[in-house]
Amino acid sequence: MLAVVQTTGERGQHSAGLRERKKIATRQALSVAAMRLAVERGLDNVLVEDIAEAAGVSARTFNNYFASKYEAICALGFDRAMRIGTALGERPSGEPLWEAICQAVMSEYGMANTAHDQEWMAGVRMVTSTPALRGEYLKVQAMTQYSLAEAIAVRMGGGRDTGMFPRILAAAVTAAVQAAMERWLWADPPTALAPMIKRGLDQLADGMRRTLPGCSLPLPADSG
Numbered sequence: 001m002l003a004v005v006q007t008t009g010e011r012g013q014h015s016a017g018l019r020e021r022k023k024i025a026t027r028q029a030l031s032v033a034a035m036r037l038a039v040e041r042g043l044d045n046v047l048v049e050d051i052a053e054a055a056g057v058s059a060r061t062f063n064n065y066f067a068s069k070y071e072a073i074c075a076l077g078f079d080r081a082m083r084i085g086t087a088l089g090e091r092p093s094g095e096p097l098w099e100a101i102c103q104a105v106m107s108e109y110g111m112a113n114t115a116h117d118q119e120w121m122a123g124v125r126m127v128t129s130t131p132a133l134r135g136e137y138l139k140v141q142a143m144t145q146y147s148l149a150e151a152i153a154v155r156m157g158g159g160r161d162t163g164m165f166p167r168i169l170a171a172a173v174t175a176a177v178q179a180a181m182e183r184w185l186w187a188d189p190p191t192a193l194a195p196m197i198k199r200g201l202d203q204l205a206d207g208m209r210r211t212l213p214g215c216s217l218p219l220p221a222d223s224g
Contacts, residue, residue, distance in 0.1 A: 027065050027075065029055040034072035039123035043069070043130050073127070074136035078143055080108050085147030089154060097155060101173060102201050104151075109177075112193035121190045128185065141178065145170045176204040 033054035037046045048069055052062040066072040088104035095103075116124075127133070149170035156162045180200030184193045 026055070026057060026061070028079070030057070030062055030065055031072050031075045031079070034069050035076060035127070038069070038073060038127045039120060043073075043127050043132075070133050070136050074133065074140050077137070077140040081140065081144035081147050084108050084144070085151040088148065088151035091155075093155075097152070098205060100155065101148075101152070101169075102198075105173065105177065105201060106194070106198065109194050109197040112197075113195070115190040115192045118190060121185065121187075125185055141174060144174050144177075148173060172204060173201070176200040 030051060034046070034051045037050055037054060046069060048062050049059045051069060051072060052059045055062075062072070066075065084104050084107070087107045088100055091100035091103060128137075145167065149166040152169055153162050153166040156166065177197060177200060180196045181193070183200075184191060184196040187196075
C-alpha cells in the first residue's frame with residue numbers, strides 16, 4: 001500500500017480552497033434566500049435578519065458579504081456573469097468562437113428546463129420591477145459585458161488588434177440574453193428559461209447572418 005504524504009504547503013492550499021468554497025457557498029445561500037423570500041413575501045417585507053436566518057448565518061455574516069438585500073438579490077446575476085466568462089475561457093482552444101460563447105452561456109442556463117407556476121413568476125416580476133433594484137441590475141449588466149468581453153478578447157489573442165469587437169460582441173450577447181429573460185419573465189403560460197435563452201442566441205446569430213452579407217458601410221482608415 002502506498003502512503004499519501006501531504007506536505008505543509010499542500011495542506012495550506014487545501015485549507016485555503018476549502019475556505020474559499022465555503023465563502024462561495026455562503027454567498028450563494030444568502031443570494032438565493034434573499035430572492036426566495038422577496039418573491040414569497042414581497043421585497044419590502046424582507047429584512048436582512050430574515051435573509052440571514054433563512055441561510056443559517058448571522059446578520060453580521062450577511063453584512064460581510066453584502067451591503068443590502070438589493071445587492072444580495074442581484075448577486076445571483078453578477079456571479080452568473082462571472083462564471084460565464086470563466087466558462088468561456090475554459091472552452092477548447094480550437095472551438096469556433098460563437099460555439100464557445102453559446103456553450104459558456106448555456107452552461108449557466110442549460111439546466112433551467114422546468115417552467116415555474118404562475119404565482120412564482122408573478123412574484124419574480126414584482127421583485128425585479130422594484131425601482132430600488134434597477135441600479136444594481138444595471139451594474140450586473142455592465143459586469144456581464146466586461147467579463148464576457150475580456151474572455152472573448154483572450155480567445156482572439158488579446159492584443160490591441162481585436163479592436164472594439166470583443167465589447168461589441170459581448171454587448172450583443174448580453175442583450176440577447178436579456179431579451180430572452182424578459183420574454184421568459186412575461187410568458188403566458190410560464191415557460192422554461194433554458195429554451196428561451198437558446199432561442200435568443202440562435203436569433204442573434206441568424207439575424208447577423210441575414211444582415212451582414214448585404215452590409216457595405218464605408219470604413220475609416222483606422223477602424224480599431
